[in-house]
Structures are given as structure tokens and as C-alpha cells.
Amino acid sequence: MGRIEKRRSSTLGGVFMRYVLVVLGALFILVVGIILIFSILINTGYIYPANYAEQKINEEYESIRNADEVTEDMIPPLCHYVIFSLDGKKLSGNMPEELLEIAWNVAENGKASGHYFYKVISRPGEYVVLQYSLTPQYRSAFLREYVIDPQNLFTIILVLGTILIIIFPSIRFGKKMKTQMLPMMSAVGRIKEKDLEYDVSYCGIKEFDDCLESIDEMRIALKDSLEQQWKTEQDKNRQMSALAHDIKTPLTVVRGNAELLSETELTEDQKKNVDYIIDSTLQIQSYVQKLIEVTRSAQNYSYTSEKVKTEVFLKNIRKQAAGLAEVYHLKINWRENWSSEIIDLSDEQVTRAVVNIIQNSAEHTTQNGVINIYAEEQDGKLSFTVEDTGQGFTKEALQHGTEQFFMDDTSRSGGNHYGIGLFSAKTIAEKYGGNISLTNSEETGGAKVKICFHLRQDNI
CATH class of the missing domain: 3.30.565.10 (Histidine kinase-like ATPase, C-terminal domain)
Known part of the structure; x- marks a missing residue:
């Protein structure tokens, strides 16, 4: 078993930098795409530009001021209007009721509040106040009524697109990192399972490959140590087995002489002591035999x-x-x-x-x-x-x-x-x-x- 030749590797910093560049590139494309689509919709007339209402007011300003009577069809698109008498009485208009006070304040003092803009046209005996906003608007009245305005719509698209751009490359980056770490995890798992015979495969990331080299060096050192330990254990078992065989000879002599002694005339105490000697010798011989069996096959020894x-x-x-x-x-x-x-x-x-x-x-x-x-x-x-x-x-x-x-x-x-x-x-x-x-x-x-x-x- 050996090592598979290293392939050209990248640094972990380089891999992360590529991830960052991919995210930034995707964000750039998203922003440019939104701007481009927005510009096309404006140029084709599907969306009015933010200052469209203001331009139309300027175009119709003189005609409204000099008209004999101001009617609704004279009001520029995307505008609400109200006509006040000089004492602030509403004469006509389609401006929402809650904004009339603000409109009169603009006509009287020139001060406005809120997020709308106002244009006051002074006429003989009356004021015409036009209300508009400086945001892009759909040309379609239906879309203006039921769909959020284009500016907020494109903002939402930008935010959602940014989130997706961050999530999907991050998931892909995480999967790639996991794949790159598989050789290292595999090596650690093999060592954990006491399998020290395997080929090292590199992943292509310098830091991971350096770690794999260290793990492989540890594997080789561990393998050599275990082999040496096994050889030492085998030598010890052989020596113990040889010693056990050597012990059997003097034990046999002791037992034989004790049995011979038991056949002679002995006192009760002497006979009891000789019986102890014989029984203990038999016990020791049994232990020695078991020791021989254990040293021959320690792993297969059973109780x-x-x-x-x-x-x-x-x-x-x-x-x-x-x-x-x-x-x-x-x-x-x-x-x-x-x-x-x-x-x-x-x-x-x-x-x-x-x-x-x-x-x-x-x-x-x-x-x-x-x-x-x-x-x-x-x-x-x-x-x-x-x-x-x-x-x-x-x-x-x-x-x-x-x-x-x-x-x-x-x-x-x-x-x-x-x-x-x-x-x-x-x-x-x-x-x-x-x-x-x-x-x-x-x-x-x-x-x-x-x-x-x-x-x-x-x-x-």
C-alpha cells in the first residue's frame, strides 16, 4: 500500500476567494439585469419614468392656467387635483379627502408634508393644486391599481435574488468542501476501524492534503508500532510457554517423590501434609497447562x-x-x-x-x-x-x-x-x-x- 500521486492543489483561501467572486459576479449580473430590464420597460413605454408626471404638468401648466374652465380631462396622467376658491373652499377635484388639508396648506403657504409632491397653479379667483409622486409608474391603470409600484417590485426582486445567490452557491460550496474532505474522513475512519492497509488519495486542497500527509505518517508510525508490539508479545508468549514447560519437570519430580513418600509409614500430620503437597502439585500442573494453552492462543482462549x-x-x-x-x-x-x-x-x-x-x-x-x-x-x-x-x-x-x-x-x-x-x-x-x-x-x-x-x- 502506498500513496496516490498528488494532483495539482489549490489553497483553501483560493477556493474561498473563488466562492466570493462567484457570489459577487452573480450579484453584479443581477443588478445589471434589473437595471437593463427596467430601462427597456421605460423606453418601450410600459413603465413611466419617475418624473413623468412632473414633465406632463410642466407641459400643461400654461393651458391649465389660461383655460376658461379646468376640467378633469385637462389634468396630466398620474396626477390627482383639487380646485380651491380663494377662501379655501373646495370647488371640484378627485384628490382624496384626507389630503385636502395638506393641499390647501400648500396653496396658502407653499408648505407640503408627506411623500407626495404638489404643484399650485394660480388662476383668477381659484387655485388648482396638482398632486403627484416622483416614482416610476405602470402605464396600465389596472397594474397601477392592483400591483405594487415598479420601484418596490424591483427592490423585492433584488433582495430575493441576492438571498438566492448567497444560498445556492453556499450550498454548492458546502457540498464541494464535504466532497474534498471525504479522503481525510475516510482515512480517519479506516484508522478508527484499525484498518491500516489503504492507499492515501488526495483531494486537491493544499491544507487538506497536508493534513492527509500527517495522518498517513501517523498511520505508518502506528502500523510499525503495532507490528513491533505484536512481535514483542509473540516473543513474550513463547518465552512464557517455554518457562511453563520447564516448570513441569521439577513439578513432576516433586509430585512423584510426594507420592512415594505417602506410601511410607507416616504420622497423621505428616500424611496430611503430604496430601497437601500432592494436591497443590496437581493444581500447579493444571495451572501450568492452562498457561501453555493461553500463550499459544490468547485470543481463542475461552471460559x-x-x-x-x-x-x-x-x-x-x-x-x-x-x-x-x-x-x-x-x-x-x-x-x-x-x-x-x-x-x-x-x-x-x-x-x-x-x-x-x-x-x-x-x-x-x-x-x-x-x-x-x-x-x-x-x-x-x-x-x-x-x-x-x-x-x-x-x-x-x-x-x-x-x-x-x-x-x-x-x-x-x-x-x-x-x-x-x-x-x-x-x-x-x-x-x-x-x-x-x-x-x-x-x-x-x-x-x-x-x-x-x-x-x-x-x-x-
Whole structure:
């Protein structure tokens, strides 16, 4: 796997600048188009220019002033008018009633208010006031009546066009950016899925391509690191397997001599001690065999369950605890509470987990000390609580005591302790959907460990 050759790339700033130029260009075309259409409509006469009414008033000014009588047909288009007597009385006109006061104020004082414009024509005995606006108007009376004026119409078109010009290029720009980012997102996704065998494809944007190069360098470094880690793990497993094979030889010798010794005449205490030796040797040989199997295929190692008699299972653990008590010169207080005659678990694995905890307590309890063990089976769970009269856990041990190879030599020292027992017990408990907790006992002042296993088959 390698890298696909880079294609010519643009900067992110250049891409954004092209987007800005496209938007500005489209806005320019929109404005020019509106102005051009507006001019064509004015030139063709469909729309009157803004000063059309004012021009017509100037053209008709003299004729209105000198006419014998002013009639409505003499009023220029787009205008309203009113004729006042000299004392302000309305004589005629079509100007809206609400604007008459403003029109008279214009005729009398020359002052106007509002958004309309006014032209006053003085005639003998009367004033003619013309009202008009300086905005483009449709030539069609129907359009003037029912459609908004051209100026506001083109303003609305300009605003809507501007919004559309901003929205659509932005959507297109966003889709393009998303497409350009796909190679980077794909690379991150492949690494997340632990797939480190893929070709890097560049997107054509310099900043993104530089990021892809960094990701690819990280991928290569991660791949090399994992391969090295795998090789190291394989070497360690081979060494452990070889060591386990080497341990089997002296164990066989110990077991053989213990069996030979058991055939001689022994006292009751001696016979009991030899039985402990033989049973422990058999147990160690079983553990060594499992260690060999685990190191050969750690990933395929499984915890198979089986149905066992609760009484027999607990009796076996109690017997091993008694053997440890003999070796370390301790006293075992054993309590048990169970209701199910048969339980479903891996006899060997759960036994090993519990015995590891008991041995951990035995190693850290002074001679003639006491270990309290309480076994309880209830509601589909099996739990063991082990507490001793040792010095207890330190704060650090309470946090990290179940981690592999953790050794707290400051308080619970003594014996050949390699930080594996509690870690192994935790691993087995979690395989059964259970857990392990470390505390200090209020009753004994020493360490207290509780381990729990779920007995349901589907948790294994």
C-alpha cells in the first residue's frame, strides 16, 4: 500500500476567494439585469419614468392656467387635483379627502408634508393644486391599481435574488468542501476501524492534503508500532510457554517423590501434609497447562462453563484455603450461604480466581493471623468476601491493586508477589459479567476483597 500521486492543489483561501467572486459576479449580473430590464420597460413605454408626471404638468401648466374652465380631462396622467376658491373652499377635484388639508396648506403657504409632491397653479379667483409622486409608474391603470409600484417590485426582486445567490452557491460550496474532505474522513475512519492497509488519495486542497500527509505518517508510525508490539508479545508468549514447560519437570519430580513418600509409614500430620503437597502439585500442573494453552492462543482462549454441585465446589475451595493456612500458619474462618444445589460456571477458572485472592491475603498476613472467608450464592450470583488481619491496602493499592504487575511494596510486602493474582481474579470475574472490589475491613483492620460472578450461561 502506498500513496496516490498528488494532483495539482489549490489553497483553501483560493477556493474561498473563488466562492466570493462567484457570489459577487452573480450579484453584479443581477443588478445589471434589473437595471437593463427596467430601462427597456421605460423606453418601450410600459413603465413611466419617475418624473413623468412632473414633465406632463410642466407641459400643461400654461393651458391649465389660461383655460376658461379646468376640467378633469385637462389634468396630466398620474396626477390627482383639487380646485380651491380663494377662501379655501373646495370647488371640484378627485384628490382624496384626507389630503385636502395638506393641499390647501400648500396653496396658502407653499408648505407640503408627506411623500407626495404638489404643484399650485394660480388662476383668477381659484387655485388648482396638482398632486403627484416622483416614482416610476405602470402605464396600465389596472397594474397601477392592483400591483405594487415598479420601484418596490424591483427592490423585492433584488433582495430575493441576492438571498438566492448567497444560498445556492453556499450550498454548492458546502457540498464541494464535504466532497474534498471525504479522503481525510475516510482515512480517519479506516484508522478508527484499525484498518491500516489503504492507499492515501488526495483531494486537491493544499491544507487538506497536508493534513492527509500527517495522518498517513501517523498511520505508518502506528502500523510499525503495532507490528513491533505484536512481535514483542509473540516473543513474550513463547518465552512464557517455554518457562511453563520447564516448570513441569521439577513439578513432576516433586509430585512423584510426594507420592512415594505417602506410601511410607507416616504420622497423621505428616500424611496430611503430604496430601497437601500432592494436591497443590496437581493444581500447579493444571495451572501450568492452562498457561501453555493461553500463550499459544490468547485470543481463542475461552471460559467454558459447566454444571457443578455447589457443596463440592465450595468444599474444594475450602480445602485449598486450609492448605494455604497450614503453609502460612494462619487460621481460616469459613462461612457459606447457598440455596442452589447446582451452579453453572467454570469450576477451574472461578476456583483459581478465588484461591488467588486467598493466597494474596495469606502472603500479606503475619503468622498466626486470621483470614475470614464468606461465600454466598444468591439471585444468580456467586460472591466471595475475603478479609485478613494484615496491614490493609494503601490509597494507591485501592486504586491500582487489580492492575497487572502492580506491587505495593510500601505496606503489603512479603512473599514472592508479582502483581498477577488480583489482576487474574478480576479478569475471570469480568468474563462472568462480575466485578472485584478492594477495601479495608473495619472489623479486622486489614484488607478486604470481594469478588462476584454471574452464574447465567449467557454472561460467559
